[in-house]
Amino acid sequence: xxxxxxxxxxxxxxxxxxxxxxxxxxxxxxxxxxxxxxxxxxxxxxxxxxxxxxxxxxxxxxxxxxxxxxxxxxxxxxxxxxxxxxxxxxxxxxxxxxxxxxx
Numbered sequence: 001x002x003x004x005x006x007x008x009x010x011x012x013x014x015x016x017x018x019x020x021x022x023x024x025x026x027x028x029x030x031x032x033x034x035x036x037x038x039x040x041x042x043x044x045x046x047x048x049x050x051x052x053x054x055x056x057x058x059x060x061x062x063x064x065x066x067x068x069x070x071x072x073x074x075x076x077x078x079x080x081x082x083x084x085x086x087x088x089x090x091x092x093x094x095x096x097x098x099x100x101x102x103x
Contacts, residue, residue, distance in 0.1 A: 025053065028053070
């Protein structure tokens, strides 16, 4: 039951983060209409402008991944160690996780 709840919360977080990225990029494009017009005036086509903003989204995504993955991993490790009635999860020893160091 606990895994089902955690899975549902994970899906909800994924959907909400997708909406947040969409909203952020819409606001970014809306603020930069003048710059987009200038790029078009000097010869940039729509494909180039789309590529610039797609690279921005990729950079935001990688930054979020770099910050979120270690935090989520550490939080999951700590949650697995909590005493729970129906939870049979056991934390992995730090040696079983290559490349990670736990403080």
